Amino acid sequence: MNFGPLVYIDDDEDDRMLFQEAIEELFPKLPLESYESGTSFLQRLSNDISNLPKLIFVDLNMPVVSGEECLKHIRKNTHFSQIPVVIYSTSSSREDHSKCLNLGANMFVTKSRSYEDLKKQLKEIVMTHLF
Template identity: 40%
Template sequence: MRENYTYVVLADDDEDDRLFFTEAFDELKMKTKVDIYKDGVDLMNALNQSESTLPNILFLDLNMPMKSGLECLTEIKSNPRFKDIAIAIYSTSASEEDIEDTFVSGANIYIKKPNDFKVLKKILSDVVTMNWQYHTSGLNKDNFLLRL
């Protein structure tokens, strides 16, 4: 780690979800820095700036206008500069198709948005403290979808 905090980035077009996300991190009081982008285009513009600091964990919503989460994922995975970013898919749906597509495209974990704030906090704290190297080395289709 370049700093002694975890740099977390979320790209989500939904205002409420962005609110829950930031509030959850506020309440968690972990050593994190959280940046929020309101769609895929904004996110990619920010990442593609050569002097930008790259996030440790990127939370990607799938259903976004203009540039979907899957498109962002493909772009990120095709650029070697982003190879160290852990990518967590963060979506309302958990359809087989979406899970399959994002797994094949190289995402690290798939999170279905919970319907309880306490659950959300638990998920985010788990993901931030996760040993990514260990998780990624044993990654398969069964443990790709985060189960609580």
């Protein structure tokens, strides 16, 4: 199976570490790129369109470039517009949920509080979008 990386963008280092650990446990052969800011991810995206992500998880509430801004940028560029984007946030606000889906997110998922629930969420999402 040949596919580009799964991408996770989150300013919280602990969340990035847990996400990476869960993905490595569930899908050891799946390449993962992790970014601490929307800015660093958007720079990567504009510098390397030869290896586009196959699935992007982005935290909603980040400083400087928010998850919403990342989503808008991804959806307005024809090279990236078909990449599935999952807003992965601590927010459970219906307003945030509706706004992100209207902007083109494929899913809006509230982060799990337990590691086992995180793994269940990620397995379901990745299986749905990649396999």
